Amino acid sequence: ARESEIYFVSGGTEADNLVIQGVMFQNRQKGNHLITTRVEHPAVLNTCKFLEKQGFSVTYLKVDQYGQVDPQAVKDSIRKETVLVSIIHANNEVGTINDLESIASITQEAGVWLHSDAVQSFGKIPLDVQKIPVDFLSLSGHKIYGPKGIGVVYARRGTIFRPLLFGGSHEHSRRAGTENVPAIVGLGKATQLMVQNRKQIQEHVESLRNYFEEHLKNKYPEIRINGHPTQRLFTTSNVAFPRVDQETLLLQLDMHGIAVSSGSACSSGSIEPSHVLQAMGIPAPIATRSLRFSFGKFTTRDEVDYVLSVLDKILTPKRNR
Structure with a gap:
């Protein structure tokens, strides 16, 4: 990417908002239609819902049982008033990776801009914007061990979008306000380290993730791993415990000091299934029994063994022990 194509913002949420709102409002005279998926991060989905209230038309594409969108479905949904397609690169709940290269060739041929929320895949999956004609990317610092409160918008030269914030001429007049220089420096260093060490980190993390999943599947056959079996981030394991x-x-x-994520929210006193798992067609009783385990470069084999031992205590009835 060129230096002039990089815009610093406060994080992934602002990046998604800046691109989606900025492109749609700036180019309203060209069309009012936006295409996205049902498994996006709330920063994208809630921005799309806001745009619908402003009179824009949004198509929410279905995904398959693994959480992937079919590039053909993108092609079939493009119409003459379509301005932007926004497809998540790697899902934040199940880790499933979308075929951005195929989707980008479709949008390029149709003359429609493509945005991808690449917050989760940043630093984990190589993405060359010179080879894949994606027009906008949203990135975030803390996902690669950088500071919190810093994000990036990549906007290909020639794209047009309006700012969310008005004021000075910072960030090529696209994002007013004094830049967070310490966070930008931290992000730069984190990116450099991630690029240098990505292969070693992937080997370490993926081996721990696979060891964790194999243990669970061998001991508890009823357990299922949500997401694509192979096209999935090496850091993520979304497990259903029926x-x-x-x-x-x-x-x-x-209580045992283990932090996991449910991917669901408490609504009216009842646990609501994750919107991602619902979109994947996973039945509610399974979706509401699913947890996301995340693995990182500092995770150790001893820590994984500890989590497995605690899970064994929970999952194995006392009479069988």
Whole structure:
């Protein structure tokens, strides 16, 4: 990417908003149609819902059982008033990776701009914007061990979008306000380290993730791993535990000092299934018993063994022990 194509913002959420709102409002005279998926991060989905209230038309594409969008579905949804397609690169809940290269060739041929929320894949999956004609990317610093509160918009030269914030001429007049220089420096260093060490980090993290999943699948055949079997981030394991309710699991793990994510929100006193798992067609009883385990470069084999031992205590009835 060229220096002039990089814009520093406060994080992934602002990056998504700046691109999606900025492109749609700036180019409203060209068209009012936006295409996205049902498994996007809330920063994209809630921005799209806001745009619908402003009179824009949004198509929410279905995904398959693994959470992938079919590039053909993107092609079939493009119409003459389509301005932007926004497709997540790697899903934040299940880790499934989309075929951005195929989608980009479709949008380029149709003369439609493509945005991808690449917050989760940043630093984990090589992405060359010279080879893949994606027009906009959203990135975030803390996902690669950089500072929190710093993000990046990549906007290909020739794209047009309006700012969210008005004021001075910072960031090529696209993002007013004094730049967070210490965070930008931290992001730069984190990116440099991630590029240098990516292969070693992937080997280490992926081996721990695979060891964790194999242990669970061998010991508890009813367990299922949500997401694509191979086209999935090496840091993510979204596991369905059909026999144990989610709240019990979360509470027990928390009591043992283990932090996991449910990917669901408490609504009216009942646990609502994750919108991602619902879109993948996973039945509610399974979706509400699913937890996301995340692995990083500082995760150790001893820590994974500890988590597995705690899970064994929770999942194995006392009479069988």
